[in-house]
Amino acid sequence: MGSRSRTVVTTVAAFVLLIVLWELAKLVLPPGGVTVGGTRVLPRTDNAAMPHVWTVLGRLTEPEVAGAATTRTVGAAVASGALFTLGLAMGGLLLGGVLGVLLALVMQRFRLVERAALPYVVASQTVPLIAIAPLVAGWGGNIAILGWSWQPWASVMVIASYLAFFPIAVGMLRGLTSPVSADVELFRAMASGWWTTLVRLRLPASVPHVVPAVRLAAAAAVVGAIVAEISTGTRGGIGRLIIEYAQSATGDPSRMYTAILGAAVLGLVAAGAVGLLDVGLRRYRGSVR
Amino acid sequence: MTAAVALAGVDKRFGDVHALDGIDLEVGPGEFVSLIGPSGCGKSTLLRVVADLEQPTGGAALVGGKSPQQARLDQDYGIAFQQAGLLEWRTVAENVELPLHVHGVGKVERRARATDLLTLVGLHEFAGSRPSELSGGMQQRVAIARALAPSPRLLLMDEPFGALDEMTRERMQAELLRIIGETGAAVLFVTHSIPEAVVLSDRVVVMSPRPGRITEIVPGCRPVDGAATDLAPADVEDVRESGAFFSAITAVREALRKGHE
Numbered sequence: 001m002g003s004r005s006r007t008v009v010t011t012v013a014a015f016v017l018l019i020v021l022w023e024l025a026k027l028v029l030p031p032g033g034v035t036v037g038g039t040r041v042l043p044r045t046d047n048a049a050m051p052h053v054w055t056v057l058g059r060l061t062e063p064e065v066a067g068a069a070t071t072r073t074v075g076a077a078v079a080s081g082a083l084f085t086l087g088l089a090m091g092g093l094l095l096g097g098v099l100g101v102l103l104a105l106v107m108q109r110f111r112l113v114e115r116a117a118l119p120y121v122v123a124s125q126t127v128p129l130i131a132i133a134p135l136v137a138g139w140g141g142n143i144a145i146l147g148w149s150w151q152p153w154a155s156v157m158v159i160a161s162y163l164a165f166f167p168i169a170v171g172m173l174r175g176l177t178s179p180v181s182a183d184v185e186l187f188r189a190m191a192s193g194w195w196t197t198l199v200r201l202r203l204p205a206s207v208p209h210v211v212p213a214v215r216l217a218a219a220a221a222v223v224g225a226i227v228a229e230i231s232t233g234t235r236g237g238i239g240r241l242i243i244e245y246a247q248s249a250t251g252d253p254s255r256m257y258t259a260i261l262g263a264a265v266l267g268l269v270a271a272g273a274v275g276l277l278d279v280g281l282r283r284y285r286g287s288v289r
Numbered sequence: 290m291t292a293a294v295a296l297a298g299v300d301k302r303f304g305d306v307h308a309l310d311g312i313d314l315e316v317g318p319g320e321f322v323s324l325i326g327p328s329g330c331g332k333s334t335l336l337r338v339v340a341d342l343e344q345p346t347g348g349a350a351l352v353g354g355k356s357p358q359q360a361r362l363d364q365d366y367g368i369a370f371q372q373a374g375l376l377e378w379r380t381v382a383e384n385v386e387l388p389l390h391v392h393g394v395g396k397v398e399r400r401a402r403a404t405d406l407l408t409l410v411g412l413h414e415f416a417g418s419r420p421s422e423l424s425g426g427m428q429q430r431v432a433i434a435r436a437l438a439p440s441p442r443l444l445l446m447d448e449p450f451g452a453l454d455e456m457t458r459e460r461m462q463a464e465l466l467r468i469i470g471e472t473g474a475a476v477l478f479v480t481h482s483i484p485e486a487v488v489l490s491d492r493v494v495v496m497s498p499r500p501g502r503i504t505e506i507v508p509g510c511r512p513v514d515g516a517a518t519d520l521a522p523a524d525v526e527d528v529r530e531s532g533a534f535f536s537a538i539t540a541v542r543e544a545l546r547k548g549h550e
Contacts, residue, residue, distance in 0.1 A: 188361075190392075
C-alpha cells in the first residue's frame with residue numbers, strides 16, 4: 001500500500017473514530033453532563049446539546065425551514081454556502097500566494113528588505129483578525145476600481161489572503177535561501193545570472209519548503225474566509241450559515257451541526273487541493289539535502 | 290601559447306587576516322598543478338581568486354589571458370568542489386548538462402554532449418538515474434563531467450576526492466588523469482594529500498601557513514607518455530610504486546616542514 005492510500009485510510013479511520021466517540025459519550029455520560037462542586041466539567045449530552053450523528057445527517061435532506069415544503073434542503077444550503085466560501089478562500093489563497101512569493105523574492109534578492117520587512121510580516125499576524133475585518137470592509141466600501149464598486153465578498157477574499165500570505169512568504173523565503181553556498185557558488189562559477197539561478201536552483205530547491213507552507217496557508221485561508229464572513233456580515237457563505245443556524249440552535253440543534261460539518265468538509269477539500277499540488281511537484285520533493 | 294593561469298603578486302586580505310601574500314604562479318596549457326599546504330594556508334582562496342569567486346586585494350590574475358571575471362563569464366574554466374553538489378531533482382545526464390542549460394544551449398546539442406561526457410567518465414548507463422542512486426565516487430565523476438561540459442581549457446578542483454575512501458580515491462586519480470589526458474585541459478588542483486598531489490601533478494606547489502606564500506615548487510610524477518589517451522590504471526599504479534614517486538613525496542614533505550619553520 002502506498003503512503004498516499006495509507007493517508008486516506010487513516011483519515012477515514014480518524015473520522016469514524018470521532019463518530020464512535022461522539023455516540024459513546026452520549027451513551028455513557030449522563031444527559032445533564034457532569035458537575036463537580038457547581039462547575040460543569042463535562043458537557044451535556046442530551047439530544048439538544050449533542051444530537052445523534054444520524055439526526056445531523058438526516059437533517060441535511062430536510063427543508064431548511066421546518067414545515068415549509070417549497071424551500072431548499074439544509075444539505076443544499078450548506079453545500080452552496082461551502083462552495084461560495086471555498087471559492088473565496090481559494091481566491092484568497094491565490095492572492096496571498098502571489099503576494100507572499102513576490103515578497104519572498106524581493107526579500108531574497110535584497111537582504112536589506114528582508115531585515116526591514118520580516119519583523120512587520122511577523123507582526124502583521126499578531127493583529128486579531130476580528131479587528132482587521134471591519135477595517136477592510138470599511139476601506140473597501142470607499143473604493144471603486146475602474147467603475148467596479150467594491151463587493152462584500154472582495155473584503156472576505158482580501159482577509160483570507162491576509163492570513164494565507166504569511167506562511168507562504170516565510171516558507172518561500174526559507175526555500176529560496178535553502179541552497180548551500182557551494183551550490184550558489186557553482187551557479188556563479190557557471191556565470192549564471194540572478195534569474196537563471198532562481199529558475200534552475202532556488203525555485204526547485206524551495207519546493208519541499210513551499211508545499212507544507214501552502215498547506216498551512218490553505219487552512220488559514222478557509223478559517224480566514226469563514227471568520228471574515230461572520231465579522232463583515234457577508235451573505236452566501238458557510239460562515240453566515242453557522243451564525244444563522246446557531247441562533248436557532250435551541251430549537252433545531254442538528255441544523256447547526258450540519259453547518260459545522262460543512263465547514264470541516266470545506267477544510268478537507270482545501271487540504272486535498274494542496275495534496276494535488278504535492279503530487280504534481282513530486283520530482284522536487286526529495287531535494288532537501 | 291597563453292598560460293592557462295598567470296598570477297603576479299596576488300595578495301588577499303580578509304579584514305585583519307592576511308590569507309595570501311605575493312603569489313606568483315603560472316600554469317601552462319595542459320599542465321597539471323597541485324596546491325598543497327596546511328589547513329588555512331590559503332590554497333582554496335587562491336583557487337577561488339582564479340575562479341573569480343574572490344577578489345584579490347593586490348596583484349594581478351589572468352586566466353587564459355583574460356581577467357578572471359571575463360573568463361568566468363565566458364565559461365573558460367570548469368570547477369569541482371569537495372562535495373559533488375549534484376541537483377537531486379535532475380537526472381545524472383541533466384546534471385552534466387547544467388552549465389550548457391544555464392547558457393541556453395539547445396536540448397539536442399546538450400544531450401549529445403552529456404552522452405559523450407558520461408561515456409568519458411564511464412557512467413553512460415546511469416544517464417537517467419537520480420544522483421542519490423550513485424555512490425560517492427560516481428557522483429564525483431558526474432561532477433567532473435559537468436565541469437567539462439563547456440569544453441573548458443582549465444579545470445579548477447578544490448579537494449574533489451577529499452570525501453572519498455582511499456581505494457575509491459586512488460581509482461578516481463587514475464580516472465582523472467585519463468580524462469584530463471583526453472581533453473588536454475590544464476588543471477589547478479587543491480589537495481591535502483601528498484601522494485595525491487605527487488601522482489597527479491606536473492608540478493606540486495607547496496604553500497606555507499598564513500599568510501599563504503609559495504615555499505617551494507616540486508616536480509611531480511604525472512604519468513604522461515606520448516599517447517596520453519590510452520593511459521591505463523596500471524600505468525598510474527606503476528608510478529605509485531616507483532622510486533621517483535617516493536623521493537618526490539619526501540621532497541614535498543620536507544618543503545612543508547620548511548614552511549613551518
